[in-house]
Amino acid sequence: MSLRTLAKEQPASFAFNAEYLERAKRVIAKYPAGRQASAVIPLLDFAQRQEGWVTQPAIDVIAKMLDMPSIRVLEVATFYTMFELHPVGKYHIQVCTNLPCKLRGSDGVLAACKEKLGIGAGEKTPDGKFSVVEVECAGACVNAPVAQIGDDYYEDLDAASTGKILDALKRGEKPKHGPQNGRVNSGPLGKFTTLNDDPTQKIPMQDLGAAKAAFEKAKAEAAAKAAAPKA
Ligand code: FES
Known part of the structure; x- marks a missing residue:
C-alpha cells in the first residue's frame, strides 16, 4: 500500500470561490440536518478543481463547513487516490500500469512521456505544465493501455499515439479522447x-x-x- 501524506509546503489559506461555494451549498442542502458529512467527497473534489490539489487549509475549511473534525476529512482525502495531496501539473497524466495495461503496452506510454516531456512517473516538468504518475487499474481495461489526463480517458494507446496527444497538449489543443486506434468505444x-x-x-x-x-x-x-x- 502506498503512503499518502499531505505536501509539506502548504498555502496559508483557502476559500471556495463564488462558483464552487454555490455548488458546495447546493450539495450540502441535499442531505438532512446532521448528515452534512455525506457531502465531504464532492467538496474535496470542488477544492481540488479550484486549486489543482487538496490542501490542508482546504481540508480545514471543508471540515468547518460540514461540522466534522479535520482528521475525518483528511482520512477521506488520503484514502481516495483521485485526490491529489501534492501540487500536480496543469496536465496531470495518470498512466495505468496495472497488469492488463502493462501487457498491452503501458511501457510504451511511459516511454513516450519521457521522450516528449523529459519526465518519468512521479515527476513534473520544470514549467509545472505536465506531471506523470503511474496508477493501478483505471477501470477501462477493455481499452488497455489507458491514460487519464484531467477528466478525460485516452485509450488503446501506444507510444506513437501518446506522443501525438502530448504534442497537441503542448500546442494548447485538446486532443480527442477515447480510443486512439480507430475502435468504436469498446467494440x-x-x-x-x-x-x-x-x-x-x-x-x-x-x-x-x-x-x-x-x-x-x-x-x-x-x-x-x-x-x-x-x-
Ligand atoms: S489495468 Fe489499466 S485500466 Fe485496468
Missing part, C-alpha cells in the same frame, strides 16, 4: 462476432466507418421514433 477492432462464430477462423478487419454509420443511423431512427407524435 471489437475486427468485425463483430458472436459466440457461434468459429474462433479458429481468421477474423477479417471490419469497415469501422460503415459500423459507425450504421450505429449513427440506428440512433437517429430511434430518436425520430421517440420524437414522433403518439398515435
Whole structure:
C-alpha cells in the first residue's frame, strides 16, 4: 500500500470561490440536518478543481463547513487516490500500469512521456505544465493501455499515439479522447462476432466507418421514433 501524506509546503489559506461555494451549498442542502458529512467527497473534489490539489487549509475549511473534525476529512482525502495531496501539473497524466495495461503496452506510454516531456512517473516538468504518475487499474481495461489526463480517458494507446496527444497538449489543443486506434468505444477492432462464430477462423478487419454509420443511423431512427407524435 502506498503512503499518502499531505505536501509539506502548504498555502496559508483557502476559500471556495463564488462558483464552487454555490455548488458546495447546493450539495450540502441535499442531505438532512446532521448528515452534512455525506457531502465531504464532492467538496474535496470542488477544492481540488479550484486549486489543482487538496490542501490542508482546504481540508480545514471543508471540515468547518460540514461540522466534522479535520482528521475525518483528511482520512477521506488520503484514502481516495483521485485526490491529489501534492501540487500536480496543469496536465496531470495518470498512466495505468496495472497488469492488463502493462501487457498491452503501458511501457510504451511511459516511454513516450519521457521522450516528449523529459519526465518519468512521479515527476513534473520544470514549467509545472505536465506531471506523470503511474496508477493501478483505471477501470477501462477493455481499452488497455489507458491514460487519464484531467477528466478525460485516452485509450488503446501506444507510444506513437501518446506522443501525438502530448504534442497537441503542448500546442494548447485538446486532443480527442477515447480510443486512439480507430475502435468504436469498446467494440471489437475486427468485425463483430458472436459466440457461434468459429474462433479458429481468421477474423477479417471490419469497415469501422460503415459500423459507425450504421450505429449513427440506428440512433437517429430511434430518436425520430421517440420524437414522433403518439398515435
Ligand atoms: S489495468 Fe489499466 S485500466 Fe485496468
